[in-house]
Amino acid sequence: MNRERAMKILRYAFLISIIFLVSFCNDNKMVNQPSSQKAMVISLTADNPKIEAIIHQINIDSVRSYIDQLVGFFTRHTNSDTISGERGIGAARRWVFRKFKQLSQQNGGRLKVTYHNFEANILGVQGLHRNVVAELPGTQNPERKFVISGHLDSRNRNLRDSVNFAPGANDDGSGVACILELARIFSQFEFENTIIFVAFTGEEEGLFGSRAFARDLKSQNVNVVGMVTNDIIGNIVGGSGKIDSTSVRCFSENPTDSPHRQLARFIKLQGEAYLPDFTVNLIQSRDRPGRGGDHFAFYEHDYTAARLTEPEDNLNHQHNMQDLPEFMSFTYLSKVIKVNAAYLATWADAPVTPEALNVEKISGGLTKISWSKGEEAQEINYILAFRNPTSVSYDSLLWVGKTNEFILQSLEPYPDGLFLSLSAVDKDSNESIFSKEVFIK
Ligand SMILES: [Zn+2]
Numbered sequence: 001m002n003r004e005r006a007m008k009i010l011r012y013a014f015l016i017s018i019i020f021l022v023s024f025c026n027d028n029k030m031v032n033q034p035s036s037q038k039a040m041v042i043s044l045t046a047d048n049p050k051i052e053a054i055i056h057q058i059n060i061d062s063v064r065s066y067i068d069q070l071v072g073f074f075t076r077h078t079n080s081d082t083i084s085g086e087r088g089i090g091a092a093r094r095w096v097f098r099k100f101k102q103l104s105q106q107n108g109g110r111l112k113v114t115y116h117n118f119e120a121n122i123l124g125v126q127g128l129h130r131n132v133v134a135e136l137p138g139t140q141n142p143e144r145k146f147v148i149s150g151h152l153d154s155r156n157r158n159l160r161d162s163v164n165f166a167p168g169a170n171d172d173g174s175g176v177a178c179i180l181e182l183a184r185i186f187s188q189f190e191f192e193n194t195i196i197f198v199a200f201t202g203e204e205e206g207l208f209g210s211r212a213f214a215r216d217l218k219s220q221n222v223n224v225v226g227m228v229t230n231d232i233i234g235n236i237v238g239g240s241g242k243i244d245s246t247s248v249r250c251f252s253e254n255p256t257d258s259p260h261r262q263l264a265r266f267i268k269l270q271g272e273a274y275l276p277d278f279t280v281n282l283i284q285s286r287d288r289p290g291r292g293g294d295h296f297a298f299y300e301h302d303y304t305a306a307r308l309t310e311p312e313d314n315l316n317h318q319h320n321m322q323d324l325p326e327f328m329s330f331t332y333l334s335k336v337i338k339v340n341a342a343y344l345a346t347w348a349d350a351p352v353t354p355e356a357l358n359v360e361k362i363s364g365g366l367t368k369i370s371w372s373k374g375e376e377a378q379e380i381n382y383i384l385a386f387r388n389p390t391s392v393s394y395d396s397l398l399w400v401g402k403t404n405e406f407i408l409q410s411l412e413p414y415p416d417g418l419f420l421s422l423s424a425v426d427k428d429s430n431e432s433i434f435s436k437e438v439f440i441k
Contacts, residue, residue: 039406040399042383044273047429050189051345055274055338057185060330063337066177067234067325069095071169076154077162078202079125089201092152093132096199099180100134107187111136116198118212122205123160131209132199134183138348140192146347147196147217147227148182148340149210149294150175151203157320159204169325170310171318172203174234178337182344191348193225200294203231204319210294214301226263226347226433227305229294230340234333238312245332247279248339251295252306253286256392257419257437259304260286265385265393266423266433267306270346271339278335281311282392288313308336350430351380354422357438362407367440370405371422383423385434389416408440417441 046052070076073092082090097113104111116131132152138144154168155161167173179197186195202208210229217224236245250267252260261282268280287293287307298305310332317327352374360368373380381401385394400406411418418441421434 039384039401042397042399044269044397044431046274046276048346050349050428051274051342054185054189054341054345057188058181058334058337058341060334062184063177063181063334064325064330066099066180067169067173067328067330070152070173070176071167071325075156075162075164075166076152076168077166078122078129078153078205078208079127079162089153093130093199093201096132096152096176096180100132100183100197103180103184103187104134110187110190111183111197116209116213116216118209118216120202120208120212122202122208129201129209129212131201131213133213134179134187134197136183136186136191136195136197138193138195139190141352142194143223144193144352145196145222145224146193146344147198147224147298148179148344149198149200149227149229150177150179151201151209151229151231151294152176152199153201153204153209154323155204155319165321167321167323167325169323170234170328171232171323172230173325174232174328174333174336175230177333178230178233178340181337182341185341186345186348189345191345193348193350195344195348203294207292207294207297210297211300214297214303218301218303224298224303225353227295227298227303228263228267228340228343229305229307230336231293231307232309232313232318233336234328234330235310235314235317236329236332237314237327238310239314239316240312242312244311245329245335246277247281247311248336249281249283249309249311250306251283251285251287251293251309253299254284256284257439259436260299260306261392262421262434262437263304264306266347266431267308267339267343268393269397270343270431274342275335275338278339280339284392308340310336346430347433349426349428350432351424351426353432354382354424354435356436357420357422359438359440365410367408367411368405369408369420369438371435373404374424379427381425383425383431385421385423387419388414389419389439394421411440414441 081088200209
């Protein structure tokens with residue numbers, strides 16, 4: 001994002017930002033910066049043609065076809081049949097594998113498609129299990145990786161029933177459809193950083209697939225910058241009967257300044273920039289009460305992760321034979337996939353997340369915020385993000401350009417203090433995930 005583009009996207013300032021800027025007016029300078037370049041309050045908007053092209057390609061019929069196919073395997077229970085060509089987890093994972101392979105072949109072999117195999121005793125049955133993995137290697141920084149997942153396995157009311165109907169259209173056919181559709185489109189493009197699409201198995205019985213995968217990534221010291229699981233993202237009618245087709249919940253582990261919440265804030269800002277009529281609700285919890293998902297496995301291995309889920313659970317259509325496509329909204333599901341496309345495509349071309357901010361009280365009641373520039377520093381601009389302690393997401397974003405320091409002239413607008421973070425932005429307006437926050441008072 002260059003200065004002209006930043007000017008173009010200067011749309012509005014939150015009330016708090018106006019207070020902030022007005023109170024900092026000094027000799028006709030809005031803010032006092034070493035470069036004398038004026039800082040500007042901005043909002044992120046859809047201004048990257050590559051991301052717009054990706055989002056434009058997300059196709060409802062394509063998404064629906066994946067889910068019909070997955071339901072057609074009758075059951076995808078983790079311990080179901082692996083020999084049949086038509087039924088069970090074996091047929092399902094082979095179909096996902098072939099689908100990834102086919103997408104790769106259509107796009108210059110860009111996807112590296114593999115099974116991730118692991119041994120586990122699941123519900124008393126010792127066996128070999130397989131996650132299905134498609135990796136899209138980055139062209140500049142292949143070692144920086146992001147994992148996006150859904151889980152392939154399904155269940156009905158009886159967790160041990162590996163034979164009878166367990167359609168799992170929404171739980172989690174929706175998540176697998178999400179990664180397939182993203183893999184279909186993303187593999188047509190090149191990205192600087194690496195994306196790993198995974199269909200996990202063994203989620204319902206205790207996150208077996210994701211735990212084995214995260215464990216193996218950690219043991220190989222793989223730099224997983226972030227992980228998002230899409231689990232139950234295709235229904236708009238909640239258990240209360242309330243219909244909401246305009247939002248998705250994003251769960252992330254506490255505390256409020258955790259790296260997981262920083263990832264969630266990034267998802268919200270990027271997703272809403274490209275889908276202005278859609279809301280990513282940041283939930284201040286690792287998951288719904290008593291529930292979990294594959295992101296937990298990444299927490300256990302000290303990786304940053306979050307979960308996306310529809311606005312309100314509907315237990316009439318989860319973990320039973322009524323988890324069927326006719327109870328889903330494919331228009332809604334496509335929007336959640338677009339949210340995923342927005343943050344993932346931004347991240348995949350973005351600079352590395354900046355190191356933590358340094359805070360120094362200097363004379364005259366001023367506060368100096370500084371940071372070190374990364375190796376790509378010449379082309380990198382920075383955005384400072386501000387929030388009140390009571391705000392979950394950022395109240396304002398301040399474009400500060402190529403500087404590596406910023407002087408806060410007054411903390412008066414923030415009587416309870418403020419949380420501050422930094423994002424690095426490249427010339428194509430790809431923003432990094434936010435840095436670790438600092439609290440200033
Ligand atoms: Zn699930």
